[in-house]
Amino acid sequence: MTVEQDQELPPRPSDTRTLGDPIVMIENVQKSFGDNHVLKDVSLSVRKGEVVVICGRSGSGKSTLLRCIDQLESIDGGTIRAAGHLMGFREANGKRVALRDSQIAKQQRDLGMVFQNFNLFPHVSVIENITMAPVRILKRNVAEVREEARALLRRVGLPDKENAYPRQLSGGQQQRVAIARALAMKPQVMLFDEPTSALDPEMISEVLDVMVDLSTQGMTMIVVTHEMGFARAAADRVILMHDGQVVEEAPPEKFFTNPESEHTTLFLSKILHH
């Protein structure tokens, strides 16, 4: 997507943030699992501070796209630039060289990811879930990191849970800890893969509230979700993926009222009428 197109997007009514330069640039990405061609030439650009919601029916490749951005899956073609890294590769005099696992790990530290099933570390307490990476990987000062972790727990509304273990928490609380864990690495971009899909209905809003809060504080976010309320409230752009391709890309107002793709119309009729 070109910058000109971006400038056509009206600012969100809810706040007056100005979006920065592109911080995630996905160009012509291809990904297959065996014979299954999952991402078919996907291109997408996200600017600093922007919130992009991705929706689409199950199996359309949303998770795979996020996992490719974060290098949990390698790509078969195209390029992904995120947080200043050419994800998965390094450039050596004009050529691309695949990176080793440990070098990819360094790139991953600048992106945060939140999963549908939380994936907290069950063998350590809440605060250790949050401090583990900054302390053990970045070798930062323990006391300092703990203070930051406590501040993060306050931010996600769980100030009294630092010594609890994941199994003692509800799904909504676990997901908020997972968000805090990702934020502890001070990522430049946060990726959310259906963060509320595994939650009981009464816990969805506590997680969405944290995410809305995060978006108003200027975090760049790519969110796969079917929570259209969140898309309306927080998204700068909504994207529909269908069969491994981006088929609609529009600001929320346009996406919900006047979409261009028939797939979007169909998708919206399904999701809004039940």
Next chain:
Amino acid sequence: MNWSWEIFFSYVTNGLMLQGAWTTVWLSVISMALGLGLGVLAAMMKMYGNRTLRWTAEFYIWLFRGTPVLIQLVIIYTGLPQLGIRLTVIESAILGLALNEGAYLAEIIRSGIMSVDKGQTDASRAVGMTWRQRMWLVILPQATRTIIPPLGNQFNGMLKTTSLASVISMEELMRMAQMLAQTQFRVLEAYTCAALWYLILVSIWSVIQVRIEARYEKPFGPDEAVSFDAKKARRAAFRKSKPVKEA
């Protein structure tokens, strides 16, 4: 009948027997520890190595699980000198037992690692852990829970398998019993005494094993920690049991 309780009891506390029992214990512990190291290494090579490492591990596991320990010990102690590799009895016994054990433990460790939820790998990679960091900080601490029970059973087996080292003249329980049997021709008393000592050692280990397993069977977290779902269920049960107030 020719059984002497007197001789039997004198054997039970005989200095040679006690020494043999002690040797059995340390030989088992050292072989198990080395076997564990080899097992972890082989499991890692098989799961995460390139083709050469994978095949090396496969070959090692196949070879040592496919041949009797007795032959492995005899080859190491009496066969290798032919190739110019001379090991002492103790070295041979430890090497043979550890190599054999490692082949079995490799499979146990591999299944333990595979039992850890795939999401744990995703989450640890997403915060930027390298392979080594996520193994050490996230995967192995959780795999331990699955590995501990079969590991305890393997050690039980190890205590008894060490008796095979007697054929290369390792002076553990079995060998000591042989020596006693040969000096006084009290064969039944000597071997029964060795059997009793194995029973004692294995029983002591069982007690320890039960304690270790109890510790690792508990869910992660402090004792008083009750899971959220359990709390929820209890509250629901309580609400149901409450008599409905009459209007």
